[in-house]
Amino acid sequence: MHSAKGKHVEINSDSVVDRVYEQLKAMAVSYEFKPGERLNEGDIAKRLGVSRTPLREALNRLNTEGFLRFTPGKGFFCRELDxxxxxxxxxxxxxxxxxxxxxxxxxxxxxxxxxxxxxxxxxxxxxxxxxxxxxxxxxxxxxxxxxxxxxxxxxxxxxxxxxxxxxxxxxxxxxxxxxxxxxxxxxxxxxxxxxxxxxxxxxxxxxxxxxxxxxxxxxxxxxxxxxxxxxxxxxxx
Structure with a gap:
Protein backbone atom coordinates (compact mmCIF):
# COMPACT_ATOMS: atom_id res chain seq x y z
CA MET A 1 0.00 0.00 0.00
CA HIS A 2 2.75 2.36 0.99
CA SER A 3 4.75 1.62 -2.17
CA ALA A 4 1.64 2.05 -4.34
CA LYS A 5 0.97 5.41 -2.73
CA GLY A 6 4.59 6.43 -3.25
CA LYS A 7 4.37 5.40 -6.88
CA HIS A 8 1.27 7.55 -7.34
CA VAL A 9 3.03 10.59 -5.90
CA GLU A 10 6.03 9.97 -8.17
CA ILE A 11 3.81 9.81 -11.26
CA ASN A 12 2.14 13.07 -10.28
CA SER A 13 5.53 14.66 -9.69
CA ASP A 14 6.76 13.55 -13.11
CA SER A 15 3.58 14.96 -14.65
CA VAL A 16 4.19 18.35 -13.03
CA VAL A 17 7.80 18.42 -14.25
CA ASP A 18 6.65 17.56 -17.79
CA ARG A 19 4.03 20.32 -17.72
CA VAL A 20 6.50 22.91 -16.44
CA TYR A 21 9.09 21.74 -18.95
CA GLU A 22 6.68 22.22 -21.87
CA GLN A 23 5.58 25.65 -20.63
CA LEU A 24 9.14 26.87 -20.13
CA LYS A 25 10.28 25.38 -23.42
CA ALA A 26 7.56 27.29 -25.29
CA MET A 27 8.62 30.49 -23.50
CA ALA A 28 12.30 29.90 -24.30
CA VAL A 29 11.67 29.00 -27.96
CA SER A 30 9.60 32.16 -28.53
CA TYR A 31 12.04 34.32 -26.54
CA GLU A 32 9.41 35.37 -24.03
CA PHE A 33 12.54 35.65 -21.91
CA LYS A 34 14.93 38.18 -23.41
CA PRO A 35 18.25 36.93 -24.87
CA GLY A 36 20.81 36.79 -22.07
CA GLU A 37 18.19 37.47 -19.38
CA ARG A 38 18.70 35.78 -16.00
CA LEU A 39 15.64 33.75 -15.05
CA ASN A 40 14.10 34.58 -11.68
CA GLU A 41 13.16 31.15 -10.35
CA GLY A 42 10.94 32.54 -7.58
CA ASP A 43 8.88 34.64 -9.99
CA ILE A 44 8.58 31.78 -12.49
CA ALA A 45 7.51 29.31 -9.77
CA LYS A 46 4.73 31.71 -8.71
CA ARG A 47 3.69 32.38 -12.29
CA LEU A 48 3.41 28.66 -13.10
CA GLY A 49 1.98 27.71 -9.70
CA VAL A 50 4.64 25.15 -8.83
CA SER A 51 7.29 24.58 -6.19
CA ARG A 52 11.01 25.10 -6.80
CA THR A 53 11.75 21.35 -7.06
CA PRO A 54 9.85 20.52 -10.30
CA LEU A 55 10.83 23.93 -11.68
CA ARG A 56 14.53 23.21 -11.12
CA GLU A 57 14.18 19.75 -12.74
CA ALA A 58 12.56 21.33 -15.80
CA LEU A 59 15.22 24.06 -15.97
CA ASN A 60 18.03 21.51 -15.77
CA ARG A 61 16.45 19.49 -18.56
CA LEU A 62 16.12 22.57 -20.78
CA ASN A 63 19.73 23.48 -20.08
CA THR A 64 20.87 19.98 -21.07
CA GLU A 65 18.86 20.20 -24.30
CA GLY A 66 20.32 23.59 -25.24
CA PHE A 67 17.24 25.78 -24.70
CA LEU A 68 18.68 27.62 -21.68
CA ARG A 69 22.15 28.36 -20.30
CA PHE A 70 23.35 27.69 -16.75
CA THR A 71 26.21 29.53 -15.06
CA PRO A 72 27.37 28.09 -11.70
CA GLY A 73 26.76 30.55 -8.89
CA LYS A 74 24.60 32.78 -11.10
CA GLY A 75 21.70 30.63 -12.29
CA PHE A 76 19.80 29.98 -15.50
CA PHE A 77 19.78 32.38 -18.43
CA CYS A 78 17.87 32.66 -21.69
CA ARG A 79 20.20 31.72 -24.53
CA GLU A 80 21.44 34.44 -26.83
CA LEU A 81 20.47 34.56 -30.49
CA ASP A 82 23.89 33.46 -31.66
Whole structure:
Protein backbone atom coordinates (compact mmCIF):
# COMPACT_ATOMS: atom_id res chain seq x y z
CA MET A 1 0.00 0.00 0.00
CA HIS A 2 2.75 2.36 0.99
CA SER A 3 4.75 1.62 -2.17
CA ALA A 4 1.64 2.05 -4.34
CA LYS A 5 0.97 5.41 -2.73
CA GLY A 6 4.59 6.43 -3.25
CA LYS A 7 4.37 5.40 -6.88
CA HIS A 8 1.27 7.55 -7.34
CA VAL A 9 3.03 10.59 -5.90
CA GLU A 10 6.03 9.97 -8.17
CA ILE A 11 3.81 9.81 -11.26
CA ASN A 12 2.14 13.07 -10.28
CA SER A 13 5.53 14.66 -9.69
CA ASP A 14 6.76 13.55 -13.11
CA SER A 15 3.58 14.96 -14.65
CA VAL A 16 4.19 18.35 -13.03
CA VAL A 17 7.80 18.42 -14.25
CA ASP A 18 6.65 17.56 -17.79
CA ARG A 19 4.03 20.32 -17.72
CA VAL A 20 6.50 22.91 -16.44
CA TYR A 21 9.09 21.74 -18.95
CA GLU A 22 6.68 22.22 -21.87
CA GLN A 23 5.58 25.65 -20.63
CA LEU A 24 9.14 26.87 -20.13
CA LYS A 25 10.28 25.38 -23.42
CA ALA A 26 7.56 27.29 -25.29
CA MET A 27 8.62 30.49 -23.50
CA ALA A 28 12.30 29.90 -24.30
CA VAL A 29 11.67 29.00 -27.96
CA SER A 30 9.60 32.16 -28.53
CA TYR A 31 12.04 34.32 -26.54
CA GLU A 32 9.41 35.37 -24.03
CA PHE A 33 12.54 35.65 -21.91
CA LYS A 34 14.93 38.18 -23.41
CA PRO A 35 18.25 36.93 -24.87
CA GLY A 36 20.81 36.79 -22.07
CA GLU A 37 18.19 37.47 -19.38
CA ARG A 38 18.70 35.78 -16.00
CA LEU A 39 15.64 33.75 -15.05
CA ASN A 40 14.10 34.58 -11.68
CA GLU A 41 13.16 31.15 -10.35
CA GLY A 42 10.94 32.54 -7.58
CA ASP A 43 8.88 34.64 -9.99
CA ILE A 44 8.58 31.78 -12.49
CA ALA A 45 7.51 29.31 -9.77
CA LYS A 46 4.73 31.71 -8.71
CA ARG A 47 3.69 32.38 -12.29
CA LEU A 48 3.41 28.66 -13.10
CA GLY A 49 1.98 27.71 -9.70
CA VAL A 50 4.64 25.15 -8.83
CA SER A 51 7.29 24.58 -6.19
CA ARG A 52 11.01 25.10 -6.80
CA THR A 53 11.75 21.35 -7.06
CA PRO A 54 9.85 20.52 -10.30
CA LEU A 55 10.83 23.93 -11.68
CA ARG A 56 14.53 23.21 -11.12
CA GLU A 57 14.18 19.75 -12.74
CA ALA A 58 12.56 21.33 -15.80
CA LEU A 59 15.22 24.06 -15.97
CA ASN A 60 18.03 21.51 -15.77
CA ARG A 61 16.45 19.49 -18.56
CA LEU A 62 16.12 22.57 -20.78
CA ASN A 63 19.73 23.48 -20.08
CA THR A 64 20.87 19.98 -21.07
CA GLU A 65 18.86 20.20 -24.30
CA GLY A 66 20.32 23.59 -25.24
CA PHE A 67 17.24 25.78 -24.70
CA LEU A 68 18.68 27.62 -21.68
CA ARG A 69 22.15 28.36 -20.30
CA PHE A 70 23.35 27.69 -16.75
CA THR A 71 26.21 29.53 -15.06
CA PRO A 72 27.37 28.09 -11.70
CA GLY A 73 26.76 30.55 -8.89
CA LYS A 74 24.60 32.78 -11.10
CA GLY A 75 21.70 30.63 -12.29
CA PHE A 76 19.80 29.98 -15.50
CA PHE A 77 19.78 32.38 -18.43
CA CYS A 78 17.87 32.66 -21.69
CA ARG A 79 20.20 31.72 -24.53
CA GLU A 80 21.44 34.44 -26.83
CA LEU A 81 20.47 34.56 -30.49
CA ASP A 82 23.89 33.46 -31.66
CA UNK A 83 24.46 33.33 -35.43
CA UNK A 84 27.26 30.76 -35.25
CA UNK A 85 25.22 28.46 -33.00
CA UNK A 86 22.21 28.68 -35.34
CA UNK A 87 24.49 28.04 -38.33
CA UNK A 88 25.87 24.94 -36.58
CA UNK A 89 22.31 23.75 -35.91
CA UNK A 90 21.38 24.21 -39.58
CA UNK A 91 24.44 22.15 -40.53
CA UNK A 92 23.39 19.46 -38.06
CA UNK A 93 19.85 19.52 -39.43
CA UNK A 94 21.12 19.17 -42.98
CA UNK A 95 23.46 16.28 -42.13
CA UNK A 96 20.82 14.19 -40.35
CA UNK A 97 18.11 14.92 -42.93
CA UNK A 98 20.38 13.85 -45.78
CA UNK A 99 21.43 10.71 -43.88
CA UNK A 100 17.81 9.86 -43.06
CA UNK A 101 16.76 10.46 -46.68
CA UNK A 102 19.28 7.85 -47.81
CA UNK A 103 17.71 5.41 -45.34
CA UNK A 104 14.18 6.36 -46.43
CA UNK A 105 15.10 5.57 -50.06
CA UNK A 106 15.59 1.97 -48.93
CA UNK A 107 12.93 1.70 -46.23
CA UNK A 108 9.98 3.98 -47.05
CA UNK A 109 6.62 2.37 -47.82
CA UNK A 110 4.83 3.63 -50.92
CA UNK A 111 1.69 4.10 -48.82
CA UNK A 112 3.54 6.47 -46.45
CA UNK A 113 4.99 8.40 -49.39
CA UNK A 114 1.54 8.73 -50.96
CA UNK A 115 0.08 9.91 -47.64
CA UNK A 116 2.74 12.63 -47.41
CA UNK A 117 2.07 13.64 -51.03
CA UNK A 118 -1.59 13.99 -50.05
CA UNK A 119 -0.49 16.17 -47.12
CA UNK A 120 1.31 18.47 -49.58
CA UNK A 121 -1.80 18.61 -51.75
CA UNK A 122 -3.99 19.43 -48.75
CA UNK A 123 -1.73 22.19 -47.41
CA UNK A 124 -1.05 23.61 -50.89
CA UNK A 125 1.60 25.95 -52.29
CA UNK A 126 -0.33 29.10 -51.34
CA UNK A 127 0.31 30.38 -47.78
CA UNK A 128 -3.20 31.81 -47.66
CA UNK A 129 -3.97 33.51 -44.36
CA UNK A 130 -1.55 31.35 -42.38
CA UNK A 131 0.91 33.04 -40.05
CA UNK A 132 4.66 32.38 -40.16
CA UNK A 133 4.22 30.26 -37.03
CA UNK A 134 1.62 28.06 -38.77
CA UNK A 135 3.74 27.78 -41.92
CA UNK A 136 6.78 26.67 -39.92
CA UNK A 137 4.61 24.07 -38.14
CA UNK A 138 3.54 22.68 -41.54
CA UNK A 139 7.13 22.67 -42.76
CA UNK A 140 8.37 20.87 -39.64
CA UNK A 141 5.55 18.34 -39.99
CA UNK A 142 6.64 17.55 -43.56
CA UNK A 143 10.30 17.10 -42.67
CA UNK A 144 9.55 15.02 -39.58
CA UNK A 145 7.19 12.74 -41.53
CA UNK A 146 9.81 12.36 -44.25
CA UNK A 147 12.44 11.47 -41.65
CA UNK A 148 10.05 9.02 -39.96
CA UNK A 149 10.23 6.95 -43.16
CA UNK A 150 13.85 6.16 -42.29
CA UNK A 151 12.54 4.16 -39.31
CA UNK A 152 15.26 5.72 -37.15
CA UNK A 153 13.68 7.09 -33.97
CA UNK A 154 16.94 8.59 -32.68
CA UNK A 155 17.45 10.69 -35.81
CA UNK A 156 13.89 11.94 -35.47
CA UNK A 157 14.45 12.81 -31.81
CA UNK A 158 17.53 14.89 -32.72
CA UNK A 159 15.68 16.63 -35.57
CA UNK A 160 12.85 17.66 -33.23
CA UNK A 161 15.36 19.16 -30.80
CA UNK A 162 17.14 21.04 -33.61
CA UNK A 163 13.85 22.26 -35.08
CA UNK A 164 12.76 23.69 -31.74
CA UNK A 165 16.11 25.43 -31.20
CA UNK A 166 16.06 27.15 -34.61
CA UNK A 167 12.29 27.76 -34.66
CA UNK A 168 12.42 31.45 -33.73
CA UNK A 169 14.85 32.20 -36.58
CA UNK A 170 12.72 30.09 -38.94
CA UNK A 171 9.65 32.21 -38.06
CA UNK A 172 11.61 35.24 -39.26
CA UNK A 173 13.03 33.33 -42.24
CA UNK A 174 9.59 32.11 -43.31
CA UNK A 175 8.49 35.64 -44.20
CA UNK A 176 11.35 35.82 -46.72
CA UNK A 177 10.71 32.49 -48.43
CA UNK A 178 8.51 31.81 -51.42
CA UNK A 179 6.13 29.07 -50.26
CA UNK A 180 5.47 27.90 -53.82
CA UNK A 181 9.19 27.21 -54.27
CA UNK A 182 9.43 25.56 -50.86
CA UNK A 183 6.49 23.26 -51.58
CA UNK A 184 7.88 22.43 -55.03
CA UNK A 185 11.14 21.38 -53.39
CA UNK A 186 9.24 19.27 -50.84
CA UNK A 187 7.40 17.51 -53.65
CA UNK A 188 10.59 16.98 -55.70
CA UNK A 189 12.38 15.42 -52.71
CA UNK A 190 9.42 13.17 -51.97
CA UNK A 191 9.01 12.03 -55.57
CA UNK A 192 12.73 11.21 -55.61
CA UNK A 193 12.19 9.01 -52.54
CA UNK A 194 9.30 7.31 -54.33
CA UNK A 195 11.50 6.74 -57.41
CA UNK A 196 14.27 5.46 -55.07
CA UNK A 197 16.58 8.08 -56.60
CA UNK A 198 19.06 8.89 -53.83
CA UNK A 199 21.15 11.40 -55.80
CA UNK A 200 18.12 13.47 -56.81
CA UNK A 201 16.63 13.43 -53.31
CA UNK A 202 19.87 14.45 -51.60
CA UNK A 203 20.52 17.21 -54.15
CA UNK A 204 17.08 18.77 -53.60
CA UNK A 205 17.20 18.54 -49.80
CA UNK A 206 20.72 19.94 -49.54
CA UNK A 207 19.74 23.06 -51.44
CA UNK A 208 16.41 23.28 -49.62
CA UNK A 209 17.84 23.19 -46.08
CA UNK A 210 21.11 25.07 -46.60
CA UNK A 211 21.42 28.56 -45.07
CA UNK A 212 24.43 30.84 -45.30
CA UNK A 213 25.81 32.56 -42.21
CA UNK A 214 24.93 36.01 -43.57
CA UNK A 215 21.30 34.92 -44.09
CA UNK A 216 21.12 33.71 -40.50
CA UNK A 217 22.78 36.87 -39.18
CA UNK A 218 20.25 39.01 -41.05
CA UNK A 219 17.33 36.99 -39.66
CA UNK A 220 18.73 37.29 -36.13
CA UNK A 221 19.00 41.09 -36.41
CA UNK A 222 15.35 41.18 -37.41
CA UNK A 223 14.55 38.80 -34.56
CA UNK A 224 16.17 41.08 -31.99
CA UNK A 225 14.19 44.01 -33.38
CA UNK A 226 10.93 42.08 -33.03
CA UNK A 227 11.72 40.96 -29.47
CA UNK A 228 12.50 44.45 -28.22
CA UNK A 229 9.74 46.16 -30.23
CA UNK A 230 7.26 43.80 -28.57
CA UNK A 231 8.71 44.76 -25.17
CA UNK A 232 8.42 48.45 -25.97
CA UNK A 233 4.80 48.02 -27.08
CA UNK A 234 4.00 46.14 -23.85
CA UNK A 235 5.55 48.91 -21.74
CA UNK A 236 3.86 51.81 -23.58
CA UNK A 237 0.57 49.93 -23.90
Missing amino acids: AHEIFDLYELRKSIELASARLAIRRAKDSDIDALLAFLDATGPDPGERSAIELVELDEAFHERLMAMSNNAEMLRVLRNVNARIRFVRWIDMDRLNRSNTQAEHRAALLAVKARDEAACVSVLEKHIDRRLDQITSAIKEGYAQIYMATARAVTG
